[in-house]
Every structure is written in C-alpha cells, then in structure tokens.
Amino acid sequence: MNSVNLKFICNDELIDTNINPSVTVLDFLRLEKHLTGTKEGCREGDCGACTILVGEPEGNFINYKTVNSCLLPVSEVNGKHVVSVEGLNTKGLSPFQAALVEESGTQCGFCTPGFVVAFTGFLLFTDSFDLESAKIALTGNLCRCTGHFRIIKSIEKILKLFSGNTAISFTERINLLTQFQFLPEYFKNIPDRLQNIQRRLSSSEISAYPVFVSGGTDLFVQQGHKLKEKNTVFMSDILKGQKIRIEDNELSINAFTTVSELENSSIIKRIFPSFSGISKLFGSLQIRNRATLGGNINNASPIGDMSVFLLALNSRIHLTDGKTTRSLYLKDYFKDYKKLDRRDHEYTLKFTVKIPPRNFLLNFEKVCKRTYLDIASVNTAIYLETANDVIRSANISAGGIAPVPLYLKESSAFLKDRKITPETIIELINISKMEISPISDARGSVEYKTLLLGQLISAHFLKLFPDVIRQEEIIC
Numbered sequence: 001m002n003s004v005n006l007k008f009i010c011n012d013e014l015i016d017t018n019i020n021p022s023v024t025v026l027d028f029l030r031l032e033k034h035l036t037g038t039k040e041g042c043r044e045g046d047c048g049a050c051t052i053l054v055g056e057p058e059g060n061f062i063n064y065k066t067v068n069s070c071l072l073p074v075s076e077v078n079g080k081h082v083v084s085v086e087g088l089n090t091k092g093l094s095p096f097q098a099a100l101v102e103e104s105g106t107q108c109g110f111c112t113p114g115f116v117v118a119f120t121g122f123l124l125f126t127d128s129f130d131l132e133s134a135k136i137a138l139t140g141n142l143c144r145c146t147g148h149f150r151i152i153k154s155i156e157k158i159l160k161l162f163s164g165n166t167a168i169s170f171t172e173r174i175n176l177l178t179q180f181q182f183l184p185e186y187f188k189n190i191p192d193r194l195q196n197i198q199r200r201l202s203s204s205e206i207s208a209y210p211v212f213v214s215g216g217t218d219l220f221v222q223q224g225h226k227l228k229e230k231n232t233v234f235m236s237d238i239l240k241g242q243k244i245r246i247e248d249n250e251l252s253i254n255a256f257t258t259v260s261e262l263e264n265s266s267i268i269k270r271i272f273p274s275f276s277g278i279s280k281l282f283g284s285l286q287i288r289n290r291a292t293l294g295g296n297i298n299n300a301s302p303i304g305d306m307s308v309f310l311l312a313l314n315s316r317i318h319l320t321d322g323k324t325t326r327s328l329y330l331k332d333y334f335k336d337y338k339k340l341d342r343r344d345h346e347y348t349l350k351f352t353v354k355i356p357p358r359n360f361l362l363n364f365e366k367v368c369k370r371t372y373l374d375i376a377s378v379n380t381a382i383y384l385e386t387a388n389d390v391i392r393s394a395n396i397s398a399g400g401i402a403p404v405p406l407y408l409k410e411s412s413a414f415l416k417d418r419k420i421t422p423e424t425i426i427e428l429i430n431i432s433k434m435e436i437s438p439i440s441d442a443r444g445s446v447e448y449k450t451l452l453l454g455q456l457i458s459a460h461f462l463k464l465f466p467d468v469i470r471q472e473e474i475i476c
Ligand SMILES: Cc1cc2nc3c(=O)[nH]c(=O)nc-3n(C[C@H](O)[C@H](O)[C@H](O)COP(=O)(O)OP(=O)(O)OC[C@H]3O[C@@H](n4cnc5c(N)ncnc54)[C@H](O)[C@@H]3O)c2cc1C
Pocket: 044, 045, 046, 211, 212, 213, 214, 215, 216, 217, 218, 219, 220, 221, 235, 255, 256, 281, 282, 283, 284, 287, 290, 291, 292, 293, 294, 295, 296, 297, 298, 299, 303, 304, 305, 306, 346, 347, 348, 349, 373, 374, 375, 376
C-alpha cells in the first residue's frame, strides 16, 4: 500500500508526513513521535488505555471526541487535531491528575493516561457536568488494580467545580478549561491553525479487491497490522456530505454515520426518541464515536446491534460500485453466516427508512454478560403501528439466534391485525421459536438463547403496553 501525504496537528506540533494510511494513530504516537504516555493495552478497543482526543473543525469551533487510538487509522486524522496525554500537560498536574493523586485513584498508573484524556475530553464536549454522564463517557476505560471507586471519587471532586455550567460556548469552555489548567494555552489557537491546513486526501479510487474501511472498529481488531499491506479504501474519502436527512418522506442515513452521530442527531431525537437508550448499550463512547452503520451491517455479525435496529425499521440498503446504484430491503441482504448480497467492488452508500406515523412504537432489548461494553448474547427490536389495541403493522428482528441478524418474518406477519392480549404474545413467542436456528457457543447454549428470545419478546410488550399486559399473564 502506497504512502499518502497527511497534514494535521499533533498536540502543539504541525505534522506534514508521507505515511501508510493504515498505520494506527497509536503506533504513530508511540513509534514515530515517541509519545509513550498513550498506552497499548488490549489493542482491541476494550481497555481505553490508548484513548486520545481527535478534534475536527466544525464551523468556527472544534468538535473534540474521545477515540481508541489502537483502532484508528492515521488517515482519519488528516486536517484534525490529535491530542495525546502529553498534549494536556500544563505547568503542574492538572486538577484531575491532582485529584487522582489525592483520592488514591492510581496505583500502577497504566490506565491513568487513558482516564485523564477521557475525562478531560468529557469536560470539553459535555453539556451535563453530572456524575452519571461522566460515568457513561468513561465506560470504555478500565482500571485493573485501583478499582473504579477511587477514580469516581476524583471525578466527583472535579465536577463540583463545574456545577451550574451547562450550555457554554466553545470559546467560553476553552477559556474556562485553560484558566483552571485542565488544558494548556495552545488550545486557544487550534481553530485558527486548523483553518490554515489544506487537507490533502488520499486517492478514493477503488482498487482491485478493496478493503472498505469505515470506523475500523471491527477491521483493526480482526486484521490489525495486515491492513497496511492491503488495498484500503477509506469511506471518509467517499461518503461525504450531510449524513442524516429527510428526503421524499424518507429518512436517509449515510453509511458512514457513526452511532454517536445518530444519537446526537436532532432528526433522530425527533423521530426515534428512544434511540439514545439503544446506543448507550453499544460498546463504549470511544467505540460509538467511530463505529458506523455501514461497518456494523457489512461486518455481518449475527449480533450487530445496528443491524437489528435497522431490520426492525424495515430499512432499505443502497449499494454502488461507483457507476451503478441499486437498493434492496436489508432483510434480503443477509444471506448466510458472513455472506451478503454484495459484489466485490460494491460498497454501501446509505440506508433509507420510511418516516413512521405518529402512533408507532419501538423497543430494543439486549442481554449481554455485562450491561455495558459488551456484545449481545441475544438482542431484538420491535416496531409496531397500532390502533385501539390492535396491531396494524409489525416488524420484529433478533440477533444471536441464527447465522445472520434475522428479520422474524413469520412472527411479524402473525401480529398483523391481532389484538394485544396475553394469548397473542404467548402464540407469538411460540412462532418466533420456530423461525430461529441458534447454536451453542461462548454466549450461551441453544436452550438458553431460545428461552432468552422468548423473554425479550415478552419484555417488548411489558415495556410498550404496561397497562394492558401483566408479567404473570405471559409466562410460557
Ligand atoms: C470494544 C468493542 C465493542 C463493541 N461493541 C459493539 C456493540 O455493543 N454492538 C455492536 O453491534 N458492535 C459492537 N462492536 C463491533 C463494531 O464496533 C461494530 O460492528 C461497528 O459498527 C463496525 O463499524 P466500523 O465503521 O468500525 O466498521 P469497520 O471496522 O470499518 O468495517 C467492518 C466491515 O464492514 C466493511 N465496511 C465498512 N463500511 C462499509 C461500507 N460503507 N460498504 C461496504 N463495506 C463496508 C469493512 O470492509 C469490514 O468488512 C464493538 C467493537 C469493539 C472493538
């Protein structure tokens, strides 16, 4: 794979380099720049020791996000601001570093740079300086020896400094954070400095047998260093423009949209207000900031959360080879285990979803070995349109119970024009169990997954119709 020219700011330094675009930012920082404060732990997105900030210019402010540098190709930081823990150095310890010392929040110290960067990032982007929001932002950071209790104490101490601050502007925030020595002064000049950087992009020509890279959160775990030898095509070079929009009474979502972008979109908040509950169960903030819908669907994992979500919305997937474009229902895209209705040169452009009527209902359930930062044993989503306790239209999907994320065709058809009663739900669960073909694996036995799907379908109705259905009526 040829080198490309990239320009970006790393901490306070302008970088202008020719480099293989698939080198990870972690390796760039540690091996090229000798900035070894960013730690290499799992190299799989699970520990957060490698957390950095990436700031992207948006209008006249910089949108900083926390990401795992071990899964981030360097080409993705072209024209942006990369901040490692060294880039946060002020004259002494920052107030958070000092709090970690005072509250005994660090022992071996291996996880500490990741926590410092992730929490400083939180102060840069949050509108709610409360403990719950801070904990969600730090779900992707693990400490193995100190225990999280002392780290949370340190966070509580800092949050007191910010009580009362909510919707502050970017400039006010940078001024506040530099004044309190959370950030060094050079942060103030980054917006102007980034404006002067001409982004030189790698070629977006589609080569023979290309590997399409979106967020890289699957690819870099599975293929890591091997990607440097492959013909990679970066979707960030191709899928530009507005990511989420409404066109002809349809919601159109660019395949390069990340889970975080979906969660923060005002359009999604308006149409699917329950989506934030779904996204919080997806990986960690660092993963959500990179994981895209196109990557989730094309990875073809039988337990992909976004696959299950989009299947329940009966969405269409749009594909192109650069010349011709075609579209099909997502439920017809998954053929067999990791087999898709996609030709070698085709990539996913976007997904479209019909705007639902006002009275629709949506619910998502996921059971994992632990609540956060885990993939599902079984997940399922349901979409219903109802009138007077009668179901007019239904789509149910589930993951972990077949070689592919499954649209439960028979179950969905069964629900049409049924009254919502305990008998309907019991029959539905029996039908759903005949549609699935789970296997026993590390995430559970066939019997467990079959039982779990039934329980999760019950959970859909208990949550959506608490006044109509009682738990004891649907035990089967
Ligand atoms: C720590 C961790 C936690 C995770 N937690 C979850 C979780 O809770 N739920 C979940 O569902 N997943 C989870 N994942 C898996 C992963 O994050 C998701 O599958 C993510 O959506 C993949 O998107 P990506 O953009 O990173 O894909 P990439 O890694 O870039 O690509 C994945 C695959 O899709 C192909 N591809 C990407 N974009 C396109 C396109 N536009 N057209 C054609 N092919 C394309 C790539 O070639 C590759 O084969 C987790 C991963 C990690 C490392």
